[in-house]
Amino acid sequence: MEKKIFYSVFLFSFFILNCTPLFAQITELYDGKSYKKIFVETDNFGASYLDILEESFPLAKPDSVKFSILNDLAYYWHTRNLTKAMEFTKTGLALTKTSNDTLWEGRFQITEAAILLRKEKLDQAEKVLESAKCKVMEKDLAHLNTQLGYVYERRGKLGKAADYALEALRLGEKLNDNRAIAMAYSDLSNLFWKQSKFETGLEYGLKSLLLYEERRINDLDYDFTLFVVGSNYLSLGRHEEALNYLRHSIAIGERYGFYNNLSDAYMVMLDTYAYLNEFEKAEEAGSNALKYAELLDNNFLTMRSWLSIGNVKNLQGKYTSAIDCLEKSITIATDDFGDAFFLSQAYEALGKAHAGNHQYKEAYTALAKYDAYKAAVFTAEADNRTSLLRTEFDVAGKEVKIRSQEALISKQRTTQNLIIVIAGLLLLLLLISYKAIQNKLKANKMLEKQNKEKEFLLKEIHHRVKNNLEIVSSLLSLQAARIDDVYMLSTIQESQHRVQSMGMIHQKLYIGKNLAAVEMKSYFEQLGEYIIDAFAANEQVHLKVEMQNLELDVDLAIPIGLIVNELFTNSLKYAFPKGRKGKIRISLVEEKGKLKLEVMDNGIGKQLDTNTQGTGFGTQLVELLTKQLDGKMILKINQGTTVSIQFEPGKAA
Template identity: 65%
Template sequence: MSPELLQSQIIDFTSENSYNRVFVDTDNFGISYLDILERSYPLSEIDTIQFNILNDLAYYWHTRNLTKALDFTKEGLQLTREKHDTLWEGRFQITEGAILLRMEKLDSARFVLESAMKKVLKKDLPLVYTQLGYVSERQGKLDKAADIAMETLLLSQELNDKRAMAVAFSDLSNLFWKQSRFEKALEYGLKALVLFEERGISDLDYDFTLYVVGNCYLALNKHEEALNYYEHSIAIGERYGFFNNLCDVYISMVYLNAYLNDFDAAVLAGHNAIKYGELLDNNFMLMRSWLSIGTSQNLQGKYISAIESLERSIDIATDDFGDDFYLSQAYEELGKAYAGNHNYREAYQAYAEYDKLEKEIFTAEADQHISLLLTEFDVAQKESTIMVQENQIKKQRSRQTLMILIGGLLLMILLLLYNTIQTNKKKNRLLKKQNDEKEFLLKEIHHRVKNNLEIVSSLLSLQSEQVLDLKVADAMQKSQHRVHSMSMIHQKLYQGKSFSSIEMKEYFKNLGSYIIDIFGASDRVQIQCEMKELQLDVDTAIPIGLIVNELLTNSLKYAFPENRKGLIKISLTESGNQLHLDVSDNGVGKNHHENIGGTGFGTQLVELLTRQLEGKMSLSIKKGTAVSFEFQNHKAA
């Protein structure tokens, strides 16, 4: 298409509709469209047309060069203020905010956007909210960013603005991806693409959403699908000169090629990412580019090169660098590189910084949860909610006290049973002639204990079905599972050849099958007992059984969300006077699997039983969650 014909597709001052807005009315042009806008806006005799062209020029220049984009924005602000046009001043401020946040001036961007919100029309607000969401996201406040994206979605639905709806879905998809909720992220990203494609315009946000969906497929190890979306995004980015999106995609292409062991392609993608980051003069993009290169070098085993790349990434991130998400990734990869190069002190320091940043992100999310509650209700509803919550807290404390008393009673029963068994053992030594009678007595005791514990378990089950409070019902069901795990031990005792010890491998298999059936997960979760047969006395078996019950319950509740499949491994080995217990899963890890590090009754019970066995516990969350214990093995005399 000739330059004259191309310009007439966008600008024609002789027609009634003199400006076909780029990426709104048409996308039938190429990379030179910014040159056309730059030549045309001074020629417009109508202020609103001139402001419209100049604002689009400024906004889309931020995809290539932030400084030039800001210069056009300042010119627009000056013109609108001279004309006393408050509406267009607000619209130029939206563009200014979008540019400032990409310049890492996050506080200034928020201030400008909040100022613009007071000047523009309601139909402009989705764009304002979108940019404010990006500010929160860049500050590591992912929950706040998600709230803003949801608010944008509701407003765009009210306005019946499909493009704004698509952008909101796209932003939610990107946030879910950052939170490692990849299936949900993919669902929202595909929803966004449907809406974008209904418009029939290939714009900046459609291009970005293709990149986001590609990231989701990459995280789900669907590499071919990821590559298709990345290539589609690159084609649009190169056609219109979306350098920011091109930099994003090439960063992801580094990861994709590295995972596929195509390190030459990864190096080329890294060079392209840095090229576009430098053209943009955007430290955020350059920081992430070097991060991706360092990650690829780690995977390749080039730890010295990885250290150089990752330190360069961190150096680019200035003191006011707001995005703790990517900065934490940089320190995590730097720790891996130092460890791979046997620089363990530096590795420890890098991992410490990574842990610190992770905790800051988590704190921001917790604060946002409170803010979300405050913004959802008016003053009267807030007061009512606070009163209800206070009453619920009082009831919960009363129930917790009751559960502690019940736990104490159960402990007393266990102690009494223990004393009874010990007494019977002493009598058996003294009365050898009555051995057969005492064996029968012991078997009957275990049978009755087992029956009594099953009665207690059944009572807890029946009572939990009558309780309306979900937390109390859940606590009672957990207690039911604990009682049942103890009753299984007594069942093994009276059914087995020995009355003082049980075989733990078979016990773990039965306990695992019981808990899987309780959670209805037999078709998706497997339990493997990777151990030899091992006999333990009842005093050791009961606490270990309760510990394993807690860990299995925790894994099935939290490790495999959204019905995903998984594997739980149990191992108990004996080495001298030491017992080694390992329980691990390949679930989602700590972000969704918090109970082991929590402060609930189950955690307290595990810690108490560990101390009772003179043991110690360690937790690992590298791939799923793994909990290990070492106990003293005090064998019964």
């Protein structure tokens, strides 16, 4: 109760602080968001992650996540602490019965059977597995059959064990479950090794490792397969290769605490070093094998560890020590031990030790028991079954290969047909495209010819308009020559300037590249020079056009040209009296999406004043054109006159 209160306070404090990833991970585990199945979705975890799982599973939602976490914990701990593993399993079984979840009850039973196997309770394990068969899904049956295979392997019934391995393999292939296939290959590798068919055992072991390595998950069964492959290499006399696989197995086992695999691997490593006459390393490996067997409290591993140590003592000629070790091994293997294979090996080694110690009677007794156990394990039925199994695999493999090749040929034919169809379509498309391109080229040539004709016509029109405006200007000039009235003469000359400003626009259009737009900077320069020349003010007034090149539509250029003509003319007429010298600046720029026209002089500052000289027609014309452009005019008189007009670029006369 105190522990629960403390834990609740702990969680609340961390919620307030909101600064620890551990708390976030635990709370997310409650709804399964960050939970990853160990050795299925991840192998990147340490003891802290297991602590998190253990603390958080009571609050996990939904029940399926809670059961999965519990089963993970049971599965993990059954490799290092059978009592703790069984506690998690019993908790899971109780919860599944309460919630009437038969699926997860069956899955927990498979885990329970794995624990019972390590406790040497083979009959109970088989009974639990048979009960689970009707509860779990088809995808769980491969694992279930693997566990049943272990039961019969431990009983020394290798043929029956091979049948279950084959069934697991068929299920894995049916469901395309590479992990189940890898596990079946691993079990077959172990069974072939026990039947002294080492080449075949190695073949299936390596096939298993390839499938496991594709998953990129270092789990218990991958670790076990490394040990099995190492055993086959050792039996084939390939000692260095055996050591490489065993070291890999040990590295994974020590990373995750797989005590059973560690004990197995160290036993084979002991035998390897013994064959290499490296007895110090062999004795160290034997001590480690025994240590991990005792940590797991597993009689099967402890018995085999003493057996391996006894074999090394025999090789060293230390027969008395060998007898002690082998008798310990046999004593641990009680009547319900079940594994006749290793008992046969223990009695064979004991017989050799007694013979080496000149105790021939004891040696005879031990070897007689060896013969009895060997006969029970290596029966003709078991040997025939494994041989038949090998044949079945070879035939099945050839059939699969034939089907695979037939499928490949069919796929290649389909691909070839598809390529032919696509090639035909591409050829047709190419022909259509060629025809379309030809038609397009013809149309483009026709359009190009029409455009040139239209361009010529437009240039001719602008040329004629310009000529007509020059005629009007000339007529006005002739008319002015016959007028003596100064006021009327000024009016006609101003009209002549206006006509000339429009004529310049059309001149630029027909001599330029663009028939619809006028480059305004050069236009202002040409217009200014013309007006200055008309007023004979070349020595008096200096013009400066301060702007970048800017093209405007002809409909916009004409009213702007007229405005500039009026403002420029007014500056020449009124800003520089009595031969006063000065400057006139013109600019047209685009600012923030608007056009800004500015005409500035440094004269006396009196132009456009309606109370001064003139009729005021020029001022009215500027105001009218500004309004037509939807613009805004600003007049500034300060050491000269500045007229600014802002208007939209799209507005035209």
